[in-house]
Amino acid sequence: MAHPSAKVDRRRLRRNLNRSTSVIYMLDDELRFTFCNQEWDRFAAANGGVGLEGAGQLGRCLLDSLSEQLRPFFQSAFQEVRETRQNWEHRYECPSSTLQRTFLMVIAPSPEGEGFIVVNSLIVERPHEAKPCSHLENNYADAEGKITMCGRCRKSRVLTPETDAEAEWNWVPAHLEGRRAINHVLCATCFNIYYPNLATHWSA
Numbered sequence: 474m475a476h477p478s479a480k481v482d483r484r485r486l487r488r489n490l491n492r493s494t495s496v497i498y499m500l501d502d503e504l505r506f507t508f509c510n511q512e513w514d515r516f517a518a519a520n521g522g523v524g525l526e527g528a529g530q531l532g533r534c535l536l537d538s539l540s541e542q543l544r545p546f547f548q549s550a551f552q553e554v555r556e557t558r559q560n561w562e563h564r565y566e567c568p569s570s571t572l573q574r575t576f577l578m579v580i581a582p583s584p585e586g587e588g589f590i591v592v593n594s595l596i597v598e599r600p601h602e603a604k605p606c607s608h609l610e611n612n613y614a615d616a617e618g619k620i621t622m623c624g625r626c627r628k629s630r631v632l633t634p635e636t637d638a639e640a641e642w643n644w645v646p647a648h649l650e651g652r653r654a655i656n657h658v659l660c661a662t663c664f665n666i667y668y669p670n671l672a673t674h675w676s677a
């Protein structure tokens with residue numbers, strides 16, 4: 474079926490997307506990056522994302538950058554947009570070491586026809602309310618120096634022998650500074666509150 478909007482002027486569309494202050498990318502139907510706007514690069518540079526420039530993402534699959542826990546959540550979101558051709562919205566946190574930031578993510582059918590356009594807009598930005606935790610570094614980093622962090626609230630997991638569900642998670646701003654080896658997962662709180670449909674996958 475030909476999409477009525479498929480005649481869009483590609484160059485003009487990309488020019489407009491590059492002017493946006495939202496981080497915007499486009500994906501083909503297999504969820505491979507076909508375009509990242511200039512704000513993507515600005516955001517990556519401002520947040521220590523060395524080597525994450527948009528040009529380097531082209532051809533890569535979005536799902537490969539997601540944790541295993543989150544993959545089914547986004548797979549079903551894209552499937553919903555594919556089937557309904559309606560926009561899908563999701564709020565998420567992406568704090569820096571000094572600021573609490575909430576973004577609105579909108580997945581829409583691509584105006585170019587096949588595939589998707591994904592728009593991430595900053596909707597709330599304020600200083601952190603959570604008190605930073607002053608645990609020692611070696612409370613968090615494993616033998617390889619890797620920290621386990623929640624991909625949603627960005628709290629770090631204290632190394633404990635207990636199961637994930639009983640683990641202690643703390644806000645450690647220093648873990649968001651510079652480049653660190655981080656294993657992104659979801660803490661039990663975020664998992665159960667924000668992704669309840671995935672709760673059956675929570676067994677670790």
Ligand SMILES: [Zn+2]
Pocket residue numbers: 623624625626627628659660661662663664
């Ligand atoms: Zn969390």
